[in-house]
Amino acid sequence: MSVVNMVWLYFGMHAILAKMIYLDSQVQRRLDQDLAILKKLRPLPPTAVAKLKEQFAVEMTYNSNSIEGNTLTLKETHLVLNEGITIKGKSLKDHLEAKNHHEALHYLYELVDHKAKNTVSEQLIRSLQQMIVRETGSSVAGKYRSGAVIITGSKHVPPDAHEVPHQMQRLIRWFKDQEDRLHPIELAAIAHHKFVHIHPFFDGNGRAARLFLNLILMQKGYPLVIILKHDRKKYYNVLQKADAGDLKPIVRFIAQSVERSLHIHLKVLQPQKKKQKKYLPLSTIAPETPYSEKYLNLLARFGRIEAHKEGRIWVSTLEAVKVYQAGRLRKRT
Ligand SMILES: Nc1ncnc2c1ncn2[C@@H]1O[C@H](COP(=O)(O)OP(=O)(O)OP(=O)(O)O)[C@@H](O)[C@H]1O
Ligand SMILES: [Mg+2]
The missing domain is CATH 1.10.3290.10 (Fido-like domain)
Incomplete structure (x- = not known):
């Protein structure tokens, strides 16, 4: 390894150690x-x-x-x-x-x-x-x-x-x-x-x-x-x-x-006039999307879609799934 590469590696490691990231950026x-x-x-x-x-x-x-x-x-x-x-x-x-x-x-x-x-x-x-x-x-x-x-x-x-x-x-x-x-x-x-x-x-x-x-x-x-x-x-x-x-x-x-x-x-x-997000169970949302309820559940648990739990079930919005879908498409193209 060249000296320049070693210096970069040193500073790279240092930067990682200085700021550990535990929270998913999305x-x-x-x-x-x-x-x-x-x-x-x-x-x-x-x-x-x-x-x-x-x-x-x-x-x-x-x-x-x-x-x-x-x-x-x-x-x-x-x-x-x-x-x-x-x-x-x-x-x-x-x-x-x-x-x-x-x-x-x-x-x-x-x-x-x-x-x-x-x-x-x-x-x-x-x-x-x-x-x-x-x-x-x-x-x-x-x-x-x-x-x-x-x-x-x-x-x-x-x-x-x-x-x-x-x-x-x-x-x-x-x-x-x-x-x-x-x-x-x-x-x-x-x-x-x-x-x-x-x-x-x-x-x-x-x-x-x-x-x-x-x-x-x-x-x-x-x-x-x-x-x-x-x-x-x-x-x-x-x-x-x-x-x-x-x-x-x-x-x-x-x-x-x-x-x-x-x-x-x-x-x-939030004031009623503003369009509020409509949170629905994943079982209701799934048929409107290309994904199964099980897959949406996985995305929710891993924080890939905007979602939260109400009692035992996860709820999200159709828009949140669309945002995820658009992101996937962008990545592929
Ligand atoms: N693997 C773990 N490592 C560290 N803490 C843990 C772990 N598993 C559970 N705990 C914590 O320990 C708590 C329960 O411990 P314990 O029964 O001794 O509590 P406690 O002192 O009686 O407190 P409390 O009465 O409020 O529950 C859990 O609420 C959780 O916060
Ligand atoms: Mg106790």
Whole structure:
């Protein structure tokens, strides 16, 4: 190899190492566009925003608590939080967890609304966990663990307890160092993984880490993002891949959750006069396209078409498939 080639190789490698890209560029473009549309709609109508915020707060409380084993349904969570109703046959713990999570979430909303600065800190992480387990595990609230923990359903063994303070300091340092280098979705997804990888507490790690993910995203202008209970298996799967050093799947997974939230917000907040996108199940769209439902499902999961999940099913638009088709044709010619 000539010296010139070696120099190019050196600088090429350097450039790659300096900016690792975890988010697919096509997905990034789409999400950046959606966020820009949302930001342009500001100032947003306060009543609609308040309604959306509460809807998402209830939805997230249900999903995040349900991932960790809470048995309240979405409707029951709504009744407990908004109507002050006690659900017969459900434990006191389930009720308290819902209330405590809801309070923690409103605390985050306030931090974001008041544009609090330099909020990402160990202290904030400890406060979030403290709020979450306040009434169900007060002996471990706000304190890093002093012993070993295991994660049921996962092969990952978190580090020894004596490593936790040091690793948490490193997480915050890493965050500050990467904050302006990574795309916010990459930053939030990787920070979330680092958090649960360390598993700093005896309880409440998953829920606190999902709030932490949202603090990062909301401070960058994104709406609240929900990891759905339906996606628990996938979520555990992508975290396991991240444990092994492959960060793209967790970033893609979080990007899909961001896309869902953005679509729902745009649907509600965009003025009716503007032509809104009509999201339909892939089974409805497929017959209008050259692709099968199964293939469209694959494209949706890999972020190749603009799509998001509603409950268990993927929805997209005919226009999104046309955009994909046009791109394929351009590539071929
Ligand atoms: N392979 C993995 N690597 C790192 N973290 C993981 C992995 N698999 C799952 N997790 C995380 O661990 C969480 C569950 O762990 P655990 O049951 O110990 O949580 P916890 O401390 O009781 O928190 P919570 O009560 O909020 O669920 C999941 O919500 C997820 O965020
Ligand atoms: Mg738990």
